[in-house]
Amino acid sequence: MKRxxxxxxxxxxxxxxxxxxxxxxxxxxxxxxxxxxxxxxxEVWEENNVYxxxxxxxxxxxxxxxxxxxxxxxxxxxxxxxxxxSEDGGTSWSDHELIGKRIDLDWQALGIGPYxxxxxxxxxxxxxxxxxxxxxxxxxxxxxxxxxxxxPAPFMYKSRDHGKTWQLxxxxxxxxxxxxxxxxxxxxxxxxxxxxxxxxxxLLVPSRVMxxxxxxxxxxxxxxxxxxxDHGKTWHSSEPFPLQGTGESGxxxxxxxxxxxxxxxxxxxxxxxxxxxxxxxxxxxxxQQDDELFDGPPDMYGCKAALLKIDRDD
Numbered sequence: 001m002k003r004x005x006x007x008x009x010x011x012x013x014x015x016x017x018x019x020x021x022x023x024x025x026x027x028x029x030x031x032x033x034x035x036x037x038x039x040x041x042x043e044v045w046e047e048n049n050v051y052x053x054x055x056x057x058x059x060x061x062x063x064x065x066x067x068x069x070x071x072x073x074x075x076x077x078x079x080x081x082x083x084x085x086s087e088d089g090g091t092s093w094s095d096h097e098l099i100g101k102r103i104d105l106d107w108q109a110l111g112i113g114p115y116x117x118x119x120x121x122x123x124x125x126x127x128x129x130x131x132x133x134x135x136x137x138x139x140x141x142x143x144x145x146x147x148x149x150x151x152p153a154p155f156m157y158k159s160r161d162h163g164k165t166w167q168l169x170x171x172x173x174x175x176x177x178x179x180x181x182x183x184x185x186x187x188x189x190x191x192x193x194x195x196x197x198x199x200x201x202x203l204l205v206p207s208r209v210m211x212x213x214x215x216x217x218x219x220x221x222x223x224x225x226x227x228x229x230d231h232g233k234t235w236h237s238s239e240p241f242p243l244q245g246t247g248e249s250g251x252x253x254x255x256x257x258x259x260x261x262x263x264x265x266x267x268x269x270x271x272x273x274x275x276x277x278x279x280x281x282x283x284x285x286x287x288q289q290d291d292e293l294f295d296g297p298p299d300m301y302g303c304k305a306a307l308l309k310i311d312r313d314d
Contacts, residue, residue, distance in 0.1 A: 049067065051186050053145075053186045053190065054190075055134040055135075057136060058136065058141040062085070063085060063134070064084040064086070064093070065082070065099070066082050066083075066131070067082075068082055079128065080101050081100055081157065082096040082098055084096060100157050102130045103147050105129055105153065107127045113214075120215075125149075129149045131145065131147070132148040133185060133186055133191070135191035135205060138193040142160050142231065143159040144156045145157040146184045146205075148183040148186075150183065150213040150214070151181065151213045152181055154170060155168055155169065155170055155171060156232065158232070173226070176239070176240065177237075177240070178240065180210075180212075182224055182237045185208070188208065188248060188249060189249070189307055191203050194257075196255075196256070196257030197257040199229065199280040203227060204225055204227045204251065204259070204281045205226050207223070207224050207237070208221060218245070218247075221247055221266075222240045222243065223248075225238040225277075238277075238282050239284060241284055241287075245265055245267035245268055247263065247264060248263070248264040248266075248304050249307075250305070250308075251281070259276065259278075261284065262293070263275075264305065272294070274287075274288055275287045
């Protein structure tokens with residue numbers, strides 16, 4: 001009962017409430033199998049959110065992460081990462097709790113950019129690493145948040161008490177076979193914990209690569225995944241998803257250990273694209289365009305969506 005309730009709420013929330021930039025809007029979605037609430041219902045409140053991410057701690061606490069900034073047309077200015085917690089399955093929520101600030105990237109020292117605000121794709125906010133996607137390690141119980149821009153910050157916010165307190169800790173990213181670092185940002189689904197095969201216990205996270213960390217090269221970018229075998233200290237990049245212009249994906253582990261990945265496209269019309277992995281998320285095979293899952297309104301620029309595997313007894 002509890003697994004179904006939280007899972008259903010998450011897929012609606014991630015797919016509707018925090019897709020792209022919804023200024024001044026927050027949304028809570030709650031689903032239950034009881035007779036009293038046989039259908040999901042929506043509650044909307046005004047908030048200065050840029051985007052968000054949702055996960056569930058090992059003690060059942062629902063964690064709603066959000067990025068909030070100054071009251072300004074670009075709400076990422078002055079942005080900070082906040083959390084709301086629910087200990088009753090999403091019925092009631094805590095006030096916003098500050099997790100931490102953004103991390104400013106020295107793009108000149110890193111040799112990336114420029115992010116000097118002089119033209120499209122050179123926006124200054126690309127130098128501010130902010131809320132990325134989230135991870136719950138089912139072995140240690142640790143909760144982690146990536147911090148990303150077009151380039152990832154080598155840090156994560158981590159909690160070891162189900163989201164009550166947070167610390168900023170150093171991590172390491174490994175480049176992919178093309179020489180680029182990944183960005184597991186907040187538009188990518190949360191991590192999964194592998195249950196099958198030789199890498200059981202591995203943390204696997206949908207991610208993306210922005211070629212040369214340049215927004216203007218988005219058509220050359222691609223979806224990928226990052227994994228950790230040491231509980232979030234080191235993150236390794238998978239091989240690229242075999243289609244350029246993709247990003248903002250989700251993945252699940254099927255019952256036979258196969259990884260199914262489903263990705264948005266940013267530069268072409270049509271439905272969503274899928275591929276499979278037989279090696280715990282390192283490489284991808286059988287690229288295909290799904291014949292049913294449309295990517296946003298028909299024949300238009302792609303749209304963020306959420307993917308979730310629901311385990312059932314029936």
